Every structure is written in structure tokens, then in C-alpha cells.
Amino acid sequence: MLVQPMLPVPYVVDKVRQETHDTFTLELNQPGTKAGFSFLPGQFNMLYVFGVGEVPISISGDPLAPRPLVHTTRAVGTVTAAMRKLKRGDMLGVRGPFGTHWPIEQATGDDIILVAGGIGLAPLRPVLYHVLAHRSSYGKVVLLYGTRSPADILFQKELEVWRGRFDIEALVTVDRSSDHWRGNVGVVTNLIRRAGFDPHHSTAFVCGPEVMMHFTVLELGRRGVPDNRVFVSMERNMKCAVGFCGHCQYGPTFICKDGPVFRFDHIRWLFGKREV
Amino acid sequence: METLERYLAEHAFFQDIEPAYLKILVGCASNVKFQPGEFLFHCAEEANSFYLIRHGRISVELFAPNRGAVTIQTLGPGDLLGWSWLIPPYRWHYDAKALELTRAIALDGKCLRNKCESDHSLGYDLMKRVSYILNQRLEATSLQLLDVYGYGK
Numbered sequence: 001m002l003v004q005p006m007l008p009v010p011y012v013v014d015k016v017r018q019e020t021h022d023t024f025t026l027e028l029n030q031p032g033t034k035a036g037f038s039f040l041p042g043q044f045n046m047l048y049v050f051g052v053g054e055v056p057i058s059i060s061g062d063p064l065a066p067r068p069l070v071h072t073t074r075a076v077g078t079v080t081a082a083m084r085k086l087k088r089g090d091m092l093g094v095r096g097p098f099g100t101h102w103p104i105e106q107a108t109g110d111d112i113i114l115v116a117g118g119i120g121l122a123p124l125r126p127v128l129y130h131v132l133a134h135r136s137s138y139g140k141v142v143l144l145y146g147t148r149s150p151a152d153i154l155f156q157k158e159l160e161v162w163r164g165r166f167d168i169e170a171l172v173t174v175d176r177s178s179d180h181w182r183g184n185v186g187v188v189t190n191l192i193r194r195a196g197f198d199p200h201h202s203t204a205f206v207c208g209p210e211v212m213m214h215f216t217v218l219e220l221g222r223r224g225v226p227d228n229r230v231f232v233s234m235e236r237n238m239k240c241a242v243g244f245c246g247h248c249q250y251g252p253t254f255i256c257k258d259g260p261v262f263r264f265d266h267i268r269w270l271f272g273k274r275e276v
Numbered sequence: 277m278e279t280l281e282r283y284l285a286e287h288a289f290f291q292d293i294e295p296a297y298l299k300i301l302v303g304c305a306s307n308v309k310f311q312p313g314e315f316l317f318h319c320a321e322e323a324n325s326f327y328l329i330r331h332g333r334i335s336v337e338l339f340a341p342n343r344g345a346v347t348i349q350t351l352g353p354g355d356l357l358g359w360s361w362l363i364p365p366y367r368w369h370y371d372a373k374a375l376e377l378t379r380a381i382a383l384d385g386k387c388l389r390n391k392c393e394s395d396h397s398l399g400y401d402l403m404k405r406v407s408y409i410l411n412q413r414l415e416a417t418s419l420q421l422l423d424v425y426g427y428g429k
Contacts (some may be wrong), residue, residue: 175423185348194353194355211427215416
């Protein structure tokens with residue numbers, strides 16, 4: 001529990017890395033301390049660009065190497081556009097970590113299925129770091145990643161490394177091909193049929209746009225993965241991050257404190273409802 | 277002697293099929309292999325067969341003037357390629373090209389249509405299986421059209 005959850009802590013930008021034409025990664029450190037930032041995979045922080053505004057961003061770094069604090073996001077609004085312009089040495093306010101995490105401890109012994117769409121790979125990357133660091137505790141590990149085009153592939157160098165490993169099956173697909181692309185074309189749900197996992201002893205973690213998650217859960221079900229072994233990360237307009245303001249209300253829950261990670265059978269009745 | 281029956285039974289498309297149906301279907305099946313870059317079929321050609329991919333990868337392409345070949349989808353092991361053999365006028369609407377060495381089972385569409393006409397139970401079973409794939413592809417196409425990774429309004 002944070003002592004003062006509404007008070008941003010100043011962090012200094014140590015590194016800015018452009019991932020794709022519209023996504024970037026920030027590496028942050030807290031000045032005056034060597035301590036790292038403890039978090040669990042799937043949690044998020046509120047990042048405050050001084051004078052502009054505050055936005056919720058998932059932590060995309062390694063939970064076992066919590067310094068620097070790593071965030072990857074896409075420049076889509078005023079705050080993230082300002083965030084993209086930050087340079088080494090600039091300051092940023094950080095509140096967090098907030099929210100529920102991917103239940104990797106419950107998945108021990110299971111095959112792990114990670115299904116990511118677009119920027120959804122960022123909140124899942126900490127899971128992969130954890131699983132790879134504790135590789136013998138899990139069965140097969142499958143990463144299925146779909147994105148818009150070859151130019152939109154996030155963490156390209158790491159994906160190449162993961163694809164080269166013998167103890168993980170990493171499949172990538174793009175919705176729209178380009179002239180030089182020799183990989184898979186089609187939506188990420190197509191990969192679920194091809195991946196090697198035991199549906200009865202698997203835990204699936206899914207992150208991406210809600211429509212993509214809808215079809216992913218459907219396809220996982222067709223393969224035999226039950227809803228109570230599927231976890232999704234939801235996104236809404238989070239403001240306070242501690243369940244006070246109600247901006248991120250999702251039925252009887254608040255995404256900021258009851259989520260963002262939910263077991264799918266708990267929210268199935270809400271999922272995809274236009275009114276929610 | 278080993279027949280194709282085992283390969284048919286192992287393929288996801290024929291999962292849990294009646295053994296009696298397999299014995300009928302195997303008469304329409306043949307083993308095929310395609311080299312990288314080789315076309316399985318071209319758009320507008322007569323659609324006489326469909327393919328159950330066992331190994332390798334296929335790209336389903338559409339040729340657009342001034343744009344060249346556009347890959348709509350890639351298919352791999354466990355996938356089915358082609359249903360135009362079932363729907364008049366039995367012509368392919370896409371090109372299909374092997375991206376790597378690909379092994380598949382080809383099923384003769386004319387042969388199958390005849391068997392389905394004479395055994396409607398087999399025809400219904402086959403139709404359910406093809407409909408399932410059609411539904412999956414329709415869902416995938418919807419998802420592709422939505423451009424879910426693009427910017428929201």
C-alpha cells in the first residue's frame with residue numbers, strides 16, 4: 001500500500017528509445033536513490049508530464065531488475081505526445097504501482113500462452129521476463145503477437161531473440177503485409193490454432209484492443225482453454241488510480257483497483273457490452 | 277501399405293470424423309508437395325481441389341494492378357486452403373503460393389462433390405466442417421477490417 005498514492009514522485013528520464021514510428025520507451029530513475037521500483041507484471045503507473053497532464057501507463061520492464069523503471073507507450077493524446085518529446089535529464093512525476101497483476105504464481109506448472117495485440121505486448125513483456133527467469137517452473141511457453149504492419153512490430157530485437165530460443169514458441173503476424181515482409185499475415189487469433197500447448201493445462205494472458213481480446217478468448221475456447229484460465233488486461237479512462245474518482249468504473253468494479261488484469265470468467269457478462 | 281487415411285485422420289480439419297467417412301474420403305485424396313515460390317493455383321482457374329496443409333506455409337494473395345501481389349493471409353500446418361471447389365462456379369478467387377517447402381493432402385473437389393451427392397450424411401458432415409472454417413475466416417476478416425491497432429477516433 002502506497003503511503004501517499006496521490007502524490008507524484010519526481011523521476012528523471014535516463015533514456016528515451018523510439019520503438020516504432022509512434023511508440024517509445026522511457027527509462028526512468030528516481031534521483032538521489034539507488035533503490036529500484038518494485039512492481040508486479042501487469043501493474044501500471046500514473047505518469048505526470050508537468051504542466052500537461054497525467055496518464056496511466058503499464059510498466060514494461062523486468063520485475064527482477066526494477067531499476068530503471070521502464071514504460072513503453074504510444075503517442076496518441078496530448079500527454080503522451082508531450083511525453084514523447086522528453087529528453088534525457090527531463091523530469092516526470094510517477095505515482096504507483098497500481099492495480100492487479102498477471103497471476104503468474106498461480107500458473108506455475110502450466111503451459112503459458114501470451115497473446116498480445118499491438119501495444120499490448122508492453123504490459124505482457126514483464127510476464128515473459130519472469131517466466132524466462134523461472135523457466136523450469138512452467139511448461140511450454142507460447143508468445144503470439146499480432147500487430148498492424150511490419151513497421152509496427154514492437155521490441156523487434158527482443159522478439160528476434162525470443163524466436164531464436166528453443167524453450168519458447170514465439171509467433172508473429174501482421175494484419176497488413178508489406179513488400180519485404182516474409183512472415184505471417186493475418187490476425188493474431190489465427191496463430192492460436194497453430195501454437196503447441198496443452199489447452200487443459202494452460203494459463204493464457206491476453207492484452208490488446210478489446211475487440212482483439214474478444215476474438216482471442218473465443219479462439220482459445222475453441223482450442224479448449226477454459227475461461228477461468230484466461231486473464232485479460234482491460235483499459236479505461238483511469239484518473240485517480242485508487243478507486244475514488246469513478247472514471248474507470250466497469251460495471252461493479254473499477255479498472256484501476258480491481259483491474260486492470262481480470263480473470264475472464266469474472267467479467268464475461270460485462271465484456272463487449274456497449275453500455276459499460 | 278500405409279494409406280493417406282492416417283494423415284487425413286491426424287489433420288485438424290477431420291478431427292473426430294467417422295472412420296467410415298475417412299474410408300470414403302481417402303479415395304479422393306493425394307499427397308502433394310510444393311517448392312518455395314510454386315503456385316498451388318491462380319485466380320480464375322477452375323477450382324478442382326482443396327488442400328490440407330501438413331507442413332510449410334502458403335500465402336493467399338490477390339493481385340492488384342499498380343500494386344502487385346497483396347498477401348491477404350498466410351496459412352500453415354493444420355489449416356485448410358480453398359473452398360471454391362464447393363461453391364459454383366468452382367473458380368479460385370485468389371492466388372495461392374508456397375512460401376517454403378510445403379506438404380499437403382489434396383482432395384479432389386469433383387470426386388468429393390459426387391460422393392457428397394450420393395451420401396448426404398457425409399455431405400452434411402463435410403459442410404459443417406467447411407462452415408466452421410468459413411466462420412473463423414469471416415471473424416478474422418472482420419478483425420482485419422476493423423484495423424484494431426490503428427488510432428481510435
